[in-house]
Amino acid sequence: MKRLQGRRAIITGGGSGMGRASALRFAEEGAIVMVVGRREAPLEETAAEVRAAGGTCLTHVADAGDEAGIQGAIDRMVAEHGGLEVFFANAGNTDSVKPFAEQTVAQWEGMFRDNVITAFVACKLAGSYMAANGGGSIILNSSTGSLRARGGTEAYGAAKAGVNHLTMTAACAFAGTNVRVNAILPGLTETGLTKPMFDWARANGKEDRMGKLTPMQRPGYVEDMAGVAAFLASDDAAYMDGQLLPVDGGISATHPAGKFVY
Ligand SMILES: NC(=O)c1ccc[n+]([C@@H]2O[C@H](COP(=O)([O-])OP(=O)(O)OC[C@H]3O[C@@H](n4cnc5c(N)ncnc54)[C@H](O)[C@@H]3O)[C@@H](O)[C@H]2O)c1
Numbered sequence: 001m002k003r004l005q006g007r008r009a010i011i012t013g014g015g016s017g018m019g020r021a022s023a024l025r026f027a028e029e030g031a032i033v034m035v036v037g038r039r040e041a042p043l044e045e046t047a048a049e050v051r052a053a054g055g056t057c058l059t060h061v062a063d064a065g066d067e068a069g070i071q072g073a074i075d076r077m078v079a080e081h082g083g084l085e086v087f088f089a090n091a092g093n094t095d096s097v098k099p100f101a102e103q104t105v106a107q108w109e110g111m112f113r114d115n116v117i118t119a120f121v122a123c124k125l126a127g128s129y130m131a132a133n134g135g136g137s138i139i140l141n142s143s144t145g146s147l148r149a150r151g152g153t154e155a156y157g158a159a160k161a162g163v164n165h166l167t168m169t170a171a172c173a174f175a176g177t178n179v180r181v182n183a184i185l186p187g188l189t190e191t192g193l194t195k196p197m198f199d200w201a202r203a204n205g206k207e208d209r210m211g212k213l214t215p216m217q218r219p220g221y222v223e224d225m226a227g228v229a230a231f232l233a234s235d236d237a238a239y240m241d242g243q244l245l246p247v248d249g250g251i252s253a254t255h256p257a258g259k260f261v262y
Contacts, residue, residue: 001030002028002029002030003029003030003230003233003234003235003236004026004029004030004031004086004230004233004234005029005030005031006030006031006032007026007030007031007032007085007086007233008031008032008034008077008081008082008083008084008085008086009026009031009032009033009034009084009085009086009087009088009233010033010034010036010060010073010074010077010084010086010087010088010126011023011026011033011034011035011036011088011090012036012037012064012070012088012089012090012091012118012122013036013037013064013090013091013092013141014033014034014035014036014037014043014046014059014090015035015037015039015041015042015043015045015046016042016046016191016192017189017191017192017193017222018090018141018186018189018191018222018225018226018229019035019037019046019088019090019091020035020042020045020046020049020222021222021223021225021226022088022090022225022226022229022230023035023046023047023049023050023057024046024049024050024053024055024226025223025226025227025229025230026086026088026226026229026230026233027050027053027054027055027056027057028053028055029230029233029234031055031086031233032056032058032077032081033050033055033056033057033058034057034058034059034060034073034076034077035047035057035058035059035060036059036060036061036062036064036069036070036073036091037061037062037064037091038061038062038063039061040059040061043059043060043061044059046059047059058076058077058080060072060073060076064089064091064114064118064121064122065113065114065117065118065121066121067121067124067125070121070122070125070126071125074125074126074129078129083133084126084129084130084133084136085130085135085136085137085233086136086137086138086139086233087122087126087130087136087137087138087139088138088139088141088229088233089118089119089121089122089123089126089138089139089140089141090139090141090229091114091118091141092114092115092118092141092143092160092193093110093111093114093115093193094111094152094153094156094193095107095110095111095153095155095156096153097153098153100154103154103155107155108155108158110155111153111155111156111158111159112155112158112159112162114159115156115159115160115162115163116159116162116163116166119140119141119163119166120166122138122140123138123140123166123170123173123181126138127170127173127174127177127179127181130174130177130178130179131174131177131178131179134178135177135178135179135180136178136179136180137179137180137181137182137232137233137234137237138170138179138180138181138182139181139182139183139184139229139232139233140163140166140167140181140182140183140184141163141183141184141186141225141229142160142163142164142167142183142184142185142186142244143156143157143160143185143186144185144186144187144246144248144251144252145157145160146160146161146163146164146185147161147185147246147252148252160185163183164183164185164244167181167182167183167242167243167244168242170242171241171242172242180232180237180238180240180241181241181242182232182237182240182241182242182243182244182245183243183244183245184225184228184229184232184245184247185244185245185246185247185248185252186220186224186225186247186248187211187214187219187220187246187247187248187249187251187252188210188211188219188220188248189219189220189221189222189224189225190210190219190221190222191222197210198210198219211249213251214248214249214250214251214254215249215250215251215253215254216249216250217249218249219249220247220248220249224247225247228245228247232245
């Protein structure tokens with residue numbers, strides 16, 4: 001029996017990166033998947049990959065921070081497939097590094113909207129549906145940048161720290177309903193979000209330095225994140241609630257001191 005057999009799962013930001021990898025992994029584990037994003041074309045690419053691998057994947061165009069749009073996605077999954085047990089609030093965004101004095105309120109508001117508000121909408125709407133229908137698993141996508149400074153821009157780090165608190169708050173809000181809320185905290189992983197960084201490293205012959213300071217001495221792969229998200233979605237994580245799981249090759253557990261010489 002596959003771990004997510006017959007579960008119905010919505011993944012926001014499902015047109016690329018960790019969202020696409022998670023759609024493939026969830027489907028491989030037996031879930032019926034819906035990918036949500038702002039543009040149809042990348043969602044269709046994900047859906048085509050899932051279908052080619054024998055899975056079921058719906059696409060739904062909506063902004064993950066828009067309540068009506070996300071309610072529409074949930075209603076459609078329920079209408080077409082009869083329920084919803086998993087919601088991966090994966091959508092998120094970062095911005096370019098600027099000196100503090102040049103940062104703007106609009107930039108900070110954008111970071112909070114794409115990272116915290118999207119997660120709040122997921123918790124509120126998917127959690128309410130699941131609470132009234134036997135429970136489920138909500139997974140938020142935070143970042144190791146929420147734990148330490150300079151894991152992204154200041155606004156991004158602050159917003160992801162908000163996602164961490166929301167994880168714990170929402171776990172309490174849904175106490176007694178069999179709705180679990182947990183977060184993954186990815187470390188540096190090559191995706192659309194970090195492509196410029198990886199491209200720069202390649203162009204400058206420094207690719208082998210990416211992720212080198214982690215105990216695992218490599219960057220993350222989207223499949224690393226999808227695997228932990230699938231675990232949290234499954235009953236293997238049935239007693240996990242309100243938890244923040246770094247998936248970062250160990251960097252958040254260490255000082256970036258490189259290799260010990262014994
Ligand atoms: N790549 C990394 O190194 C890294 C590290 C830590 C955390 N993360 C987090 O992982 C998550 C997935 O990002 P990724 O790295 O796969 O990058 P990505 O750019 O490939 O994927 C992010 C997706 O989210 C979508 N998105 C952003 N805001 C949205 C909104 N308001 N509504 C709908 N869709 C929206 C984007 O269009 C994109 O498809 C993000 O929350 C990101 O902050 C990434």
